[in-house]
Amino acid sequence: MTTFIAHTGLLTGRSLRTLSRQPAYLLFTLVQPMVWLLLFGQLFTRIAELPGFSTDSYVEYLTPGLIAMTAMMTAGWSGTSFIEDMERGVMDQTLTSPVSRGAVITGSLAYQGITTVIQSLIMFGVGLLLGARYAGGVLGVGIVLLCAVLLAVTFAALSDAVALLVRQQEALIGISQFLALPLSFLSSVMMAPALMPDWVADVATFNPLDWAAVASREALTASPDWGVIFSRVGSLLALAVVMGWLATRAFRAYQRSI
Amino acid sequence: MPISHGVSPGQASPDATMGSDLAIEAVELTKTYGKGDKAVRALSGVSFSVRSGVIFGLLGPNGAGKSTTVKILTTLSTPDSGHATVAGIDIRRHPDQVRRVIGYVSQKPAFDPIATGRENLVLRGRIYGMSAREARRRADELLERFRLTEAATRLTSTWSGGMQRKLDVAMGLIHRPRVLFLDEPTTGLDPEARAEMWAEISALTRTERLTVLLTTHYLEEADRLASHLVIVDRGKVVASGSPDELKRHIGGDSVQVELADEDWNGHAQRTLQAVPGVTAVTADGSRLRARVTNGAAALPGVLTALEAAGIEPVSVSVARPSLDDVYLHHAGRAFREADQAGAGRTGVAA
Incomplete structure (x- = not known):
């Protein structure tokens, strides 16, 4: 177990070192959420006046959901570094070393979790600058971060698994794009649940992005309904564990192919 | 004791059963990729044995099955049938133990281009359970040995192809493996870098006391470096012996x-x-x-x-x-x- 943790730490450290030398990559992943927050958020400012929105400020409503959405979208790219490692000899070298397959996955997921926290804090900051106020305080922010991390882990694991199965950059990016947009629109990220068409609201209850968005918004209110938060966070946690396990299993498919 | 005399394709050497002095023993390995019409038979019964402390060549044209053999012996891939031991350890029953005693330098580069030479080596050392200090000491030793010390703190993406290849080999040696697998170590190198790499490889069995299994499709390389070799063609061993024996x-x-x-x-x-x-x-x-x-x-x-x-x-x-x-x-x-x-x-x- 200690070896497992040590290996996870070493692999996470390797990725963080790479990121620290190419910090522009992190900024690049923030371009899209900034467009949503600054342009979309401004364009639809008055939407929050509709009955059904819990707050008068649309940016305040939008920020926690966008944090979750960004975590999901960025995590979808996670597998691309697996594919790079496979195209080079890095993956093969790792697999012939004492590093377990599980540690390769957890190393990737831990790295994704850390970058998600950095991204989310930047977005919180931008939200504050735009006038959003979070009544939930530090605890609320902590829960939003937790939701974002769990969602990132889920989608990073999915992306890693797909990478091991398809072993092709274009296919992986295609699949993750194919998922990201529908999941975003079939959720309460941009529109209050009360104002959605019924069928969208029904579908959204099965959407992990929606779980994260609902729990995050709830946690930032002045008096959160903890039942809502716990049930969503619990589902996210369960899903993240299942996905991590599936990603580890996907190594078998990769090893059969080589 | 010399083993694998003469030509015995498809059969285990009789000496192979005599145990402890063998670094590698492969018996009747087969492997097919894909299914049905698209199936490609990569190995159809490859057998050979390698004595400890020698450079052993696996020579054959592109697509002969050399890399597949190496992938099986390094636990990366599993054979459809047959069995093998590396450093006396069964590759199918104890892959974890095999991984601790082997070094694998694949055909493709495995160094991290966005890290320095020393960082690359230290990280690998740590993965094999070395302490930070131990890994740094061993990294410096290897940098010195491969004459990479001057470039050690530069990002490896700025290194020459020959230096990068040497780093890959050094990374395979960081944990003092007993058996080192070199898959096409000089493919893509210019003649000068190749000559340098040959000198490094031939020194390995003397200074690191290990066994080297080298795959190559360069006849000259096998002739120069290997004390014993098998020639693989279309997934089978067609000849084995020392280069001189084979020629004689x-x-x-x-x-x-x-x-x-x-x-x-x-x-x-x-x-x-x-x-x-x-x-x-x-x-x-x-x-x-x-x-x-x-x-x-x-x-x-x-x-x-x-x-x-x-x-x-x-x-x-x-x-x-x-x-x-x-x-x-x-x-x-x-x-x-x-x-x-x-x-x-x-x-x-x-």
Whole structure:
């Protein structure tokens, strides 16, 4: 177990070192959420006046959901570094070393979790600058971060698994794009649940992005309904564990192919 | 004790059962990729054994099954049937233990380009359970040994191809493995870097006390480095022994005739075949090769016959048998031809 943790730490450290030398990559992943927050958020400012929105400020409503959405979208790219490692000899070298397959996955997921926290804090900051106020305080922010991390882990694991199965950059990016947009629109990220068409609201209850968005918004209110938060966070946690396990299993498919 | 004498394709050496002195033993390994119509048979029963402390060559054209063999022995892939031990450990039953005692330098680069040379080495050392200090010490030792110390703190993306390849080999050695697998270590290197790499590899068994399994499709490389080798062709071992044994085994010399024009070679081939003492003639482009028992004795006859037939060669030379002749003898086709044919196939069985 200690070896497992040590290996996870070493692999996470390797990725963080790479990121620290190419910090522009992190900024690049923030371009899209900034467009949503600054342009979309401004364009639809008055939407929050509709009955059904819990707050008068649309940016305040939008920020926690966008944090979750960004975590999901960025995590979808996670597998691309697996594919790079496979195209080079890095993956093969790792697999012939004492590093377990599980540690390769957890190393990737831990790295994704850390970058998600950095991204989310930047977005919180931008939200504050735009006038959003979070009544939930530090605890609320902590829960939003937790939701974002769990969602990132889920989608990073999915992306890693797909990478091991398809072993092709274009296919992986295609699949993750194919998922990201529908999941975003079939959720309460941009529109209050009360104002959605019924069928969208029904579908959204099965959407992990929606779980994260609902729990995050709830946690930032002045008096959160903890039942809502716990049930969503619990589902996210369960899903993240299942996905991590599936990603580890996907190594078998990769090893059969080589 | 010398093992794998002579030619015993598809059979385990009888010495193989004698145990402890063997670094690698592979018995009847088979592997097929894909299913149904798309199935590619990469290995059809590969057996060989490698004594501890030697450089052992796995020679064969592209697509012969060399890399597949190495992937199985390094636990990256599993055989469909057959079994193998590395450093006495069964690769199927205890892959985890095998991974601790082997170093694997794959055909593809494994260093991290966005890290320095020293960072690359230290990280690998830590992965094998070394403390930070121990890993740094060993990294410096290897940087020194491969003459990379000066570049050690620069990002490896700025290094030359030869330096990067040496780093890959150094990374494979960080944990002092007992068996090092080098898959095509000099492919893509310029002649100078290749010569340097050869010097490094031949020093390995002396200074690191390890066994090296080297795959190559360069005949010269196998001849220079390997004390024992097997020739693999189409997923089977077609010959094994030391380079000298293999050459001695086929016997005789060859007379090589270079023609000015390829169009002549049918005519020239018939002419040479008629010369007394010539046992076989093969053509490769404008070059003809006649196998003879004694080159010096056969030469005047060859020259006279060519002249009588009105053929003016560019050059005529006598050569001792090369590994190329050995390959031709066992595989029934010229090595270069097989190599090109193999390179054209899909990479899966490479």
